[in-house]
Amino acid sequence: MKHLTLIACCVFTQVAMAQDVSLALQKKPDVSPTQLASQWNKVSKKTNVSFATSSKRFAQELPPDIKTNDTWTASAWKGEKVHTQILVWSKADLSNVKVSISDLKNAKGDLIKKENISSGFLGYVMTDEFRNGCGYRKPYDFDSSKVADIINVDIKSMQVKPNTTQPVWLSVKVPAATSPGVYAGTVTVDADKKYTLKVALTVVDKTLPPPSEWAYRLDFWQHPYAIARVHKLEPWSDAHFAAMRKYYTMLADAGQKIITTSIVNEPWGHQTYDDFPSLIKWTKKKNGEWIYDYSLFDKYVSFVMSCGITKQINCYSMVPWKIAFTYFDEAEGKEAVFTQAIGTPAYNAFWTPMLTDFTKHLKTKGWFAITTIAMDERPMPAMQSVIKLLKSIDTGWKVSLAGDYHPEIEGDIFDYCVASRWKYPDDVLEKRKQQNKLSTWYTCCAEKYPNAFTFSPPDEMVWMGWYTAATNMDGYLRWAFNSWTKSPLTDSRFSAWPAGDTYQVYPGALSSVRFEKTIEGIQDFEKIRLLRKEYQDKQQTAQLSKLESALKAFEIKELASESAEETVAKAKHLLNTL
Structure with missing residues (x-):
């Protein structure tokens, strides 16, 4: 996805992640210490605690510009996860801030138990800005700042230093068996004293299926070697596989359908900080014959499937970014x-x-029908040649492609993912659906918006789910789930692309604002899909017309004039009617 080259090293502790950020190469802040002091002097109370929207990122060094609110009112389907933020900001030193949560209870005494509710202190990382998009960059040429993104549910208490804002991420996962109705409870923030906040959650009498049954085709590319590096583990050791399980399970819980595999070394020309070696060992025997060792490929694919990602295996690639295929030559x-x-x-x-x-081999394993040879932004003549070769071997071979839209080869692509500047012709999209082919889209370093950089407005990730529904596509691809930078817990900047482009979650299997907002958008897509079917089956034309009318606002060009937050807010209420 328009990506290039780098270097390697270390991981920081969770506490350091939450409270320290490397200021190396950071530009002079726009707000001077005098201006900061002036803004904090305007804060009347020494310590403040309030709910705040999940659609904004709040600066650590500034008091938030919000109206204080002690009640969170929200609506959710059964099976849905919803979230908000709590802000703690103080002019005093708060040495041990803690958050505790009660069960949520309705008038009949039914409960959403607190085990289904989580809170996590948000950690700050260095980010930069879009400007030129793709291409090598020097950090000191870009405006850098700290941004709240890491959700650390493992930290049970936090120091909040004077004149500091500390966000807390609050999530409620509504069990599928929950009775509809209004559920009330409290969140207690223990700071300089105890602050009690109220929760009022309306559970709508509709059910969202589990992620394994979501139709949305999520494809975040996995990078197993990055996990070995940050955890300082021997690649492919038992400890490495054990460490990977939590990451792949959280990805499966987001609805991920596709396993990323490398069948050659460095299919993207070593564009990542960590190596990306082949899962298959190629050997040319002394007599000129070839043998292929699939043992690691088989072990890895079976492992990922055991984590819940089972629908498709994408093999990268016969058309790598650099035509250089490594093998072991026995004669030499x-x-x-x-x-x-x-x-x-x-x-x-x-x-x-x-x-x-x-x-x-794939047929012996029972995997051939779900395996594709995958290609990424490669020239059309090369793709045509590879498709021809594949079909000469077995007409059942499937091909995945992420790149520009090429009508000349569209019919040969099973899983076609187009860049955001493209749209499928309506007749082509309908034909592909009838043929059970997949039609998705992606963003990368090239698009300022919508995107999932660490500086991107959070609701752009929600907006993407709505856009996928509005365009009748099947899902969304992003090139890196966890291709981490040198110090991903403190600095999301990279040498070639805008900050955060290379990963969506953090070491320790910590989620992020971006990842949770992506899930929110996928849930909205699923709700739209189910409501469309219900309205059509019941001939509820007025409701269907309202929903389709709202979806028309989700055009990429419209983001230049109206924020994703505004567009999403105008439409969301249509999904939660009783």
Whole structure:
């Protein structure tokens, strides 16, 4: 996804993540210490606690510009997760801020138990700005700042220093068996004294299915080597697989459908901080025959499936960013690299035995029907050549492509993901649905909006779910779930793209504002899908017309004049009617 090259090292503790941010290469702040002091002097109370919207990021060094509110009123379907923020800001030193939560109870005595409610102190990371989008960048050329993004549910108390704002993320996961009605409870914030906040959650008599049954095709690319690095584990050791489980489970719980696998070394030309080696070992025997060791591929795929990601295996790639395929040459006793161009007789001769053997292996495992050869932003002649070769091996081979829309090859692509500047023609999209092909879209470093950078407005991620529904596409792809930077817990900036582009969650399997907002958008997509069907089945044309009319506002060009937060807010109420 228009990505390039880097370096490697270390991880910070969770407490350091929550309270320290490296200021290296940070530009001079826009607000001077005198101006900051003046703003805090205007705060009348020494310590303040209030609910706040989940749609904004609040600066750590500034008092929030909000009207204090001690009651959170929200609506949710059964099976849905909803969230808000609590802000604590103080002119005093609060050494041990804690948050405790009660059960939520309705008038009949039914409960949403507190085990379904979580709170997490938000941690701040360095971010920058969009400006030129893709391409190498030097941090000191970009305006940098701290931004709240990490949700740390593992920290049970927090120091809030004088003249500091500390957000807390609050989530409620409504069990599917919950009776409809209004549920009330409290959140207690223990700061300089105890502050009691009220929760009023209306549970709507509609049920959201579990993530495993969501239709939304989420594709966040996984990076197993990054997990080994930050946890200082031997790659593919038992400890490495144990560490990966929590990350892949949280991704499955977001509705992820696709397993990212590398069948060659560095399919993206080492554009990431960590290595991306092949899961398949290629060996050319002394007699010229080829053998392929799938043991790691099989172990990894089986492991990811055991975490709940089971629908598709995408194999990267026959068309990597650099045509350089590494294999072990027994005659030479060392690694060698094949570099012949795609489409040449030599290239086809190199790949034919592998594809023949791989096809047989996948069929033996029962995986062939859900496996694709995946390509990412490659030239059309190269893709045409690869498609032709694949079909000559087995007509059942499927192809995934993320890139520009090419009508010349559209019919050959099973899983087609177009860049956000493209739209499928209506007739093509309908035909693809009838053929059970997947039609999705993606963003990367090229788009200022909508996007999922650490500086992106949070509701842009919600907006994406609505846009997917509005355009009748099947889902959304983003190139990196966890391709972490050198110090991801403190600095989300990278050498080539806008901050946060390379990952959506944090070491320790910590969620983020961005990731939770992505899930919110997916839930909205699912609710829209179910309501459309209900309204059509019951011939409720007025309700369907209102929903379709609201969806028309979700055009990318409209984000230049109206924020994602505004557009989403205008439409959301249509999903939670009793």
